[in-house]
Amino acid sequence: MLTKEQLETLWAEADEIYLNNISIDCVVFGFHEGVMKVLMLKSNNEDAWLLPGGFVRKLEPIDVSANRILKERTGLDEIFLKQFHVFGDPDRTKLHNEMYRDMLPAKKNFFDRRFISIGYYALVDFVNANPTPDVFSEVCTWQDINDLPPFQLDHELIFKTALDTLRLQLNYQPIGYNLMPREFTMPELQKLYETILGKKLDRRNFQRRMLGFGILNKLEETRKGGAHKAPYLYEFNLEHYQAALDGGLSGGW
């Protein structure tokens, strides 16, 4: 829990360096061992979780803000980021503000304001990310998207909207490339698609179709270890992938 002194310092800084009514919230996706994850923060005071977020510096392009915010939460640079929706309901931060309302005079409190939040989704390499809490939170960690804790504010809406966006953009954005490790097997990639689409796909048709796009390089090695036939490893052919995405991968799922 922040003390009154800490909050006053934060407020003074925030008011000076950030735009006053704009925030950014990020839905950071990672994929690990066949499971899709979202990065979330548990705030000091409540038993509910938040998406990582922050504010826009007065002279900073918003994409740069989002990158800066996520670098602080993950340690990663050059994250794949896309804005996807603006959440502009005047009441959206009501509950959250009430938490700190009594600690500072309303007129002076930067945080007791209406924030119009720009939603970004981010795709990061799970293994290289290093989740780090911010001053308002005690925990920053990955959560399985099939087993999410309770959200604060409208962050559940933001998360769901991001996931819907991912689904719609699967044929237009390099989602596979940014979520998979450099080398992966076909079943692993299929798992990602199934998670995003929320449905099972036929193993054999998935493989044939994916190879048909010509966006994968088949590697010599296989993934040994399982008590079964070892699957081949693949990597994305980034050049072909980008070209194919320009027109959108054909067909639906």
Next chain:
Amino acid sequence: MLTKEQLETLWAEADEIYLNNISIDCVVFGFHEGVMKVLMLKSNNEDAWLLPGGFVRKLEPIDVSANRILKERTGLDEIFLKQFHVFGDPDRTKLHNEMYRDMLPAKKNFFDRRFISIGYYALVDFVNANPTPDVFSEVCTWQDINDLPPFQLDHELIFKTALDTLRLQLNYQPIGYNLMPREFTMPELQKLYETILGKKLDRRNFQRRMLGFGILNKLEETRKGGAHKAPYLYEFNLEHYQAALDGGLSGGW
């Protein structure tokens, strides 16, 4: 051209009732006689055109702001509106601000600020709209999208992004319904699709496919007048259309 007095009044009001760093810009599409149009404003001082825009009241949901702004420009209520992108470059309004910069002290001038603009596209019934200029402009009129005048600021980017969005959402949003008049012929609808997609479609396949969706009601009447066979009139079956859009119309164009 606004006088200094008028500008001071505007500023005083604006600072009081609007959020300080957020604006809304709208790309309003209309369709008339086989041609796609955009609503544009010619400002008092420059020989360049702007998209209709405005600001967000301090306690107003942003969708309501966009509706309010467009009601002032078109006289229409309940316009079909979707936010599609945020334009957040800190320099995006630079040129525009310079126009009024010398007229008011910088610190006090509401308009001499950074504005992060939320882009909305709107689809309106051309014949019922009544274009009306705002205080900053002398003309408000429809422009043919194939013959556009020079834009101010980043409004060309905003327009192009909107058109791209329209193309991508053609199978997911009731774009035909909101741009066509209540009754229309198949060739007229095809023209709309060709305009949005930027390519010719086969007349016969278009008709069969469109009818196959089951989203049109065929009417008894035909459109007489041309020196040719009179085409049938159709109207959208709104119920079926909505249902079909839920899963997205199948296939690509």
Next chain:
DNA sequence: TACAATTGTGTACCAATTACACCTTTAATA
């Protein structure tokens, strides 16, 4: 060495899209 589990490949079938041909209707005109 046999087995269970999983991956790799092939094929027949069905649905959707494409590329056409041909007929019908309208108004202008001879």
Next chain:
DNA sequence: TATTAAAGGTGTAATTGGTACACAATTGTA
């Protein structure tokens, strides 16, 4: 009133793409 040009309406064959399977191959383990 018959003819004609221009456009709309309908049908079909060929092609493509997606779906639903069957079956063979490979791996570690029992």
